[in-house]
Amino acid sequence: MSTAEQDRKEAPLEAGLRQEIAALAQHAGHKRAAGTDALKLVQKHFGYVSDRHLSEVAALLEMTPAELDSVATFYNLIFRRPVGRHVILLCDSVACWVMGATAARAQLHERLGIHPGETTADGRFTLLPIVCLGHCDHAPAMMIDENQYGDLDPAGLDAILEGYK
Template identity: 85%
Template sequence: MSTAEQDRKDAPLDAALRQEIAALAQHAEYKRAAGTDALKLVQKRFGFVSDQHLAEVAALLEMTPAELDSVATFYNLIFRRPVGRHVILLCDSVACWVMGEAAARNHLCARLGVNLGETTQDGRFTLLPIVCLGHCDHAPAMMVDEDQHGDLDAARLDAILEGYR
């Protein structure tokens, strides 16, 4: 996301984005079925989905903001609060738990100076828990943005973090 876009994160949805959402709605069987994809478009542009943008998308899809918010809340990759430049999703499901998720979490928390659910002071990382990523054969596992990482130990975590500025 560019600085200009970050500065404008409370700006109304522009015409191009509204058109993209309208096109999604047109191709869906029901307008509201485009809710998740529409919210992903907004998040891609602004980094998260603000209340204002949620209400604008809801109006385009002929839903109430509460109805669309329930979609956003159910789908845990839609962020309803500002997040850091990179989002770490650390799996806390069974295979990862057995294979050392706690040690990985403790290392990440200490290294980043945050608890789960928090963003580092420099805005570089947000650390969130997530259910199984389907990477169980390399547990413990996490995603950073769109990238999957596994076999996490302290050294590997440090090396991975260095790759995200």
């Protein structure tokens, strides 16, 4: 992460974002009900939810930081640590296991040098395991960012990775 980027992630939430979160809280009726949406909004902007931003969101929703963190840390898709530019969600559930997900994971490790939970040194990819993606008729399956891929095979997997810089 460059210094400028680091500074941005450590800076207070901009007024626009704070307004968006306030609007979510308004729309939700009960402020705390906007928690997941607000955390995701922050994550969309910064890639993850830093301690500082978590505290700010909690204040906007009239929750304690600990309360909001108990929600944030519960979810598989709220990231409380920095991630790479692209997040690979590789399905590790049983239909994909039957269809070769273990081999897909091994190939990703070979190409990118990372195990599940790790980020490449160049910050290009974070690899995370994900529970059944509901794409079982095209197993093995994965997502990269918001895009879904199925019927993975050795050549196809390499070609997909090429599309993410």
